[in-house]
Amino acid sequence: MQHDTPPPAPFLRKLLDSPELMIFGSLILIIVIFMIMAPAAFLSGINLRNMAIEASMMMILAVGMTYVIVTSGIDLSVGAVLVFSSVVSVITMRATGSDAAWVPVLGLVVSLLSGAAWGLINGILIARARLTPLIVTLATMGVALGLARLLTGGIDLTGVPRSIVNSIGIGRIGGIPVIVLIACIFAIIGGVVLHMTRFGLYTYAIGSNEQGARRAGVKLQRHLIIVYVISGLCAGLAGYLTLARFSSTTISGHSMDNLKAITAVVLGGASLFGGIGSMYGTAAGVFIPVVLASGLIIVGLPSFWQEVAVGMVLLAAVLLDQYRRRSRSS
Amino acid sequence: MTIPILSARNIEKSFGQMRAMQGASFDIHKGEVVALIGDNGAGKSTLTKILSGVLAPDSGEIYVDGKLVSFGSPLDARSHGIETVYQDLSLALDLNAVQNLYLGREIAAPGVLGRLGFLDKSRMRINAQESFSRLGVRVPDIRAAVANFSGGQRQGIAVARALMWAKRVVFMDEPTAALGVAQTRNVLELIRRVRDTGVSVVLISHSMPDVLAVSDRVTVLRHGRRVATYTTSAITSDDLVGAMTGALEPEGAAA
Known part of the structure; x- marks a missing residue:
């Protein structure tokens, strides 16, 4: 029923509409530069494996964070929930005093349940009590980390069953670390659900127009709660995997995990205003800091440059998102 | 007279001290365009929200095809074939x-x-x-x-x-408020086409020319009450403004 001309769709517009293309391009560019500068070291099996494991741990958190950010929320509690979940998991496994095969399974279940419970608390406070995600998850971050320290007296717990470390932590299938395989499967499932199912569609709809989604029949509160539970589950799983990787808890090693996960998601083209983001963008966003950190060391530059570079790329990504929003027709 | 496809009786709704609806009634028949007009604060949007399930009334009845219903959410209204075009469009x-x-x-x-x-x-x-x-x-x-x-x-x-x-009724809240002349004409044309398919349209509008151009009847609200219902062909813009502001006390007002 309109007679006005359609808006032009130049190349720039297309590029702006798919920021994940840009980030993929940047990632490939960085990889190519390091491959040219130091092919042997950069492409060595051990470096590739280390980068993949590093990225995998972050990817698991970033899967949940992608859902949260697409709803225009934020979850600062993931690192603390990771630590808390790993602590209660170890304590439970040690309390059994057994080496049986079911103990690691129990540990996994406890870790996942702990993550989901923290997600549920976040979700209820955000969706039902209508508190801002930033404050809610800042508070639960403090509570979860504090409780984890209380439970351990601040000293890392060992006593992770050897079978977990052997099978998951240092295990490989076909030369590929098990942790990487787990993260891949997890990310693929997360991506398929986000991009191909009704649940994913509603996640975007809520981030685009919360009231509109509710009017259209989306169960807003329930959906938001589930999204934060997913983020908590991701943290619980990551907590279990850190146990397998380090065979102990790592209480003070995750204070920046929340910001790293948010960085990866935003680098991957997601908008903090919600409604925009993709799982493949997030995957690229996870790899950029990891590749930079490893590549810079290999070529002999201080790895602190990685922090500088990631900060600048992050700024560019946010500026781009802002520009994209302003260039819309209203 | 046939049974209205959607009607409301004695709707009351208060927001704190403010009585937005004070016994409002409303009727629309099959295949009819009814304009709902009134000054700011007369209760147009509150009545629309109640009839589309967004708000629950404090008291009063809503009938669909003569049967008493209650809308707990927009989904309930939609399940009766009642749709709404919100003023903010409600698009993602x-x-x-x-x-x-x-x-x-x-x-x-x-x-x-x-x-x-x-x-x-x-x-x-x-x-x-x-x-x-x-x-x-x-x-x-x-x-x-x-x-x-x-x-x-x-x-x-x-x-x-x-x-x-929509199977029964479409509520359109100020559908032409943000549009130019040609686009407004298109929307009005669309409203006529919808009516011709047998779906009724409730047009909430401030634009007297639009109301007179497309509606079959006009319901005027004032202070949360229906003060008049006119057949569009028999009235002028001045009559409507008079009824809205209360300058004109119409006889035979339907409420």
């Missing part, structure tokens, strides 16, 4: 036109995949394209986010969404 700007059209009513993929939450995207796209062309709504790019479209194009999508699902 980051989704495309098809996704907006089907939001909340997606077609599931066949079989097990559907039960897992997968969607039949191609069928929705084909149906949506068919709806858009039947209603004469032009969508520049069916795969692009609605955010890229002009105000008029977004309006078209929001209207098409309501018309695609």
Whole structure:
């Protein structure tokens, strides 16, 4: 029923509409530069494996964070929930005093349940009590980390069953670390659900127009709660995997995990205003800091440059998102 | 007189100290365009929200085809074939036109995949394209986010969404407020076409020319009450303004 001309769709517009293309391009560019500068070291099996494991741990958190950010929320509690979940998991496994095969399974279940419970608390406070995600998850971050320290007296717990470390932590299938395989499967499932199912569609709809989604029949509160539970589950799983990787808890090693996960998601083209983001963008966003950190060391530059570079790329990504929003027709 | 397709009786609604609805009544028949007018604060949007299930009234009855109903949510109203085009259009700007059209009513993929939450995207796209062309709504790019479209194009999508699902009544809240002359004419034409298919339209508007051009009857609200209902062909713009402001005390007012 309109007679006005359609808006032009130049190349720039297309590029702006798919920021994940840009980030993929940047990632490939960085990889190519390091491959040219130091092919042997950069492409060595051990470096590739280390980068993949590093990225995998972050990817698991970033899967949940992608859902949260697409709803225009934020979850600062993931690192603390990771630590808390790993602590209660170890304590439970040690309390059994057994080496049986079911103990690691129990540990996994406890870790996942702990993550989901923290997600549920976040979700209820955000969706039902209508508190801002930033404050809610800042508070639960403090509570979860504090409780984890209380439970351990601040000293890392060992006593992770050897079978977990052997099978998951240092295990490989076909030369590929098990942790990487787990993260891949997890990310693929997360991506398929986000991009191909009704649940994913509603996640975007809520981030685009919360009231509109509710009017259209989306169960807003329930959906938001589930999204934060997913983020908590991701943290619980990551907590279990850190146990397998380090065979102990790592209480003070995750204070920046929340910001790293948010960085990866935003680098991957997601908008903090919600409604925009993709799982493949997030995957690229996870790899950029990891590749930079490893590549810079290999070529002999201080790895602190990685922090500088990631900060600048992050700024560019946010500026781009802002520009994209302003260039819309209203 | 036939039974109204949708009617309200003695609706009361207060927000704190403010009595927005003070015994308002409303009727619309099948295939009819009723304009709902009134000054700011007369209760147009409150009544619309109550009849489309967004707000629950404090007291009063709503009847669909003469049967008493109660709307707990917009979904209840929609299940009776009542749709609303909100003034803010209520579109998810980051989704495309098809996704907006089907939001909340997606077609599931066949079989097990559907039960897992997968969607039949191609069928929705084909149906949506068919709806858009039947209603004469032009969508520049069916795969692009609605955010890229002009105000008029977004309006078209929001209207098409309501018309695609409405079986009984479409509420249109100020559908021409943000539009230019040509686009306004298009919306009015669309309203007539909808009426001709047997779906009734409630037009909430401040624009007297639009009201006179397209409605069959006009219901005037003042202070949360229905003060008059006119047959459009028998009145002038001055009569309506008089009834809205209370300068004119009409005889035989329906409430």
